[in-house]
Amino acid sequence: MDQSVISRAVSVAGGRFAPGHLGELTQQVPFEMVDAVLEETCRTQRRVRALPSRVVVYLLLAGCLFAELGYTQVWHRVAAGLGGLPAAVPTASAMTQARRRLGPAPLRELFFLLRGPATGGARWRGLLVCxxxxxxxxxxxxxxxxxxxxxxxxxxxxxxxxxxLRLLVLVSCGTRTVIDAVFSPVSKGETTCAPALLASLHAGMILLADRNFGAGLLAAQIAGTRADFLIRVRSGNCSPKLPVLSRCGDGSWLSRFGGIPVRVIDAEITVTTSTGHATSGCRLITTLLDPARYPAPEIAALYRERWEVESAYFELKSTILGGRVLRARTPGGIDQEVYALLVTYQVLRTAIADAAGTVPGTDPDRASFTVALNAARDQVILAAGVLAGPTADLTGTIGRLVLASLMPGRRLRISPRVVKRAMSRYNARGKVDRATRKPTIAITILDAPLTPGDEP
Structure with missing residues (x-):
């Protein structure tokens, strides 16, 4: 019988630090970076234990890649590809104690270093869309x-x-990379948490937000960062007061909101599918005041990009976590785990963006996050690509697998907005239509409303 012998070289850290890796993603989170945050947060071990601090950091990140497994099984996977190198076999209790010694600070600082928009973020008329x-x-x-x-x-x-807990993130819409994030108990609302993210906004960005963020004080704070915004506000009886100060030729009008000048766009959106059509209204406010440079129909169409943050949450909560409850049983452990999740998500998204950038014209939206996640898991088990080779490889194994499995260009599809997972099984009775359909969308900009001073 024919036989094949496969041999390969594995390059990892030496000694007890060998299990401290994240496969090919280690190049996104190198040893030097982890050691620097450990030193900055005073979490470097005083003596080299079976679980050095650096190894514990990588164990936490690997635990996010294998969210369905306990840390003992995660350890077996990071040690599986070490090629016979002597490695400790810590108990579950030892790993728990090591995670508590480490605390959340190193993971928090690691996220602060890695956050930010990846190269290739979508721009609209020169503005980075967030x-x-x-x-x-x-x-x-x-x-x-x-x-x-x-x-x-x-x-x-x-x-x-x-x-x-409530997690609030600021994402770059083109690459879905996380620019900043904050989390708190669910008792705190979104507008209460949002000011903590405003330091990451600056001129040259446009921020998209839904109706929950349509508060005058928050709008003024966003404008104070010199970033532009496009926020949907409530209409009808609950709508904020937006007096018509001046009319624009495209049907929009200038007003004031939260003490700052804004432009108001009333749009009527008609969605037509094979089953019929539906029309709804959408009122938007923006700091883009020039109707010639920023036409109202294009601004209304731009607002759809806000859904990229929903896709990012789906990848984080469903693709990575699989809908599971966070593991940690203490608040400090929760902080540690959430920051580890954010770091893991960010390096996966950065790897996707880097791979897409090597092929001009490739939209990162066509890259499969699931393919990237499974490729990263395989590289951890093989302990492959831990250290960069002598020649620069911007794509890497993960990137090549992503590029080989690009999805078709995004189609315009809609599906009914229904409860996917009811609080009670009795609420889910009956047949729920979850079919997606190809629609056509028509956007009509409505003229500014008449005011008492206008001529009839």
């Missing part, structure tokens, strides 16, 4: 967590079964 939004994540139901993270209040079915 979006802000919040989501809710469930944490382990322990007494320690309940002291900080409360359950979400419910209706007749009672509060949520698990404590929850």
């Amino acid at each position: 979006a802000i939004d919040g989501t809710i994540m469930t944490v382990a139901d322990s007494e320690a967590n309940l002291a900080v993270y409360s359950r979400q209040r419910g209706g007749k079915n009672g509060p949520s079964g698990y404590p929850m």
Whole structure:
């Protein structure tokens, strides 16, 4: 019988530091960077234990790649490709103690170093397009967590079964990389948390946000960063006062909101599919005041890019976590785990953006996040690509697999907005239509409303 012998060289750190790697993603989070944040946060070990601090950092990041596994099984995977090198076999208790010794500070500083828009972020008329939004994540139901993270209040079915935290992120829409993030107990609202992210805004950016962020004080704070914004606001009886100060030729008008000048765009959006059509209104406010340079129909179409932040949350909560509850049973462990998740997501997204950038004209939207995640997992198990080779390889194995599996250009599809996972199984009775359909979308800009001083 024919036989094949496959031999390969594995380059990792020496001694007890050998299991401290993240496969090819280690090049995005190199040893020197991890050692620097450990020294800055005073978490470098005083003596080299079986689990040095650097190894624990990589173990936490690998735990995000293998979110369905306990840390003991994660350890087996980071040690699997070491090619017979002697490696410790720590107990679950030892890993728990090591994570507590490390604390959340090194992961937080690591995220601060890696956050920011990747090269190739989408620009609209010279402005970097960003979006802000919040989501809710469930944490382990322990007494320690309940002291900080409360359950979400419910209706007749009672509060949520698990404590929850609110995560708020600022993403670059073109690459879905995280520019900044903040999280808090679910009892704090999105507009309360949002000011913590404003330091990451600057001139040359346009921020997209939904109706929850349509508050005058927050709009003024965003404008104070010199970044532009495009925010949807409520209409009807609950709409903010937006008096017509001056009319623009495209149907929009100039007004004031939160003490700053804004331009108001009333759009009527008609969505037509094979099953019929539906029309709804959308009122937008923006600091882009020049109608000649920024036409109202194009601004209304730009607002759809806000959904990129929802896609980023789907990748984080469904693709990486698989809808699971966060593991940690203490508030400090929750901080540590959330920052580890953000770092892991960011390096995966950066690897995708780097790969797309090597092929001019390739939209990062066509790259499969699932392919990148599974390729990264394989590289961890093989302990492959831990150290960069003698020649620069911007694509890498992960990038090549992503480029070989590019999805078709994004099609314009819609699906009914329905509850995917009801709080109670009794709420999900009946057949739910989740089919997607190809639509045509028509945007009509409505003229500014008449005011008492206008001629009839």
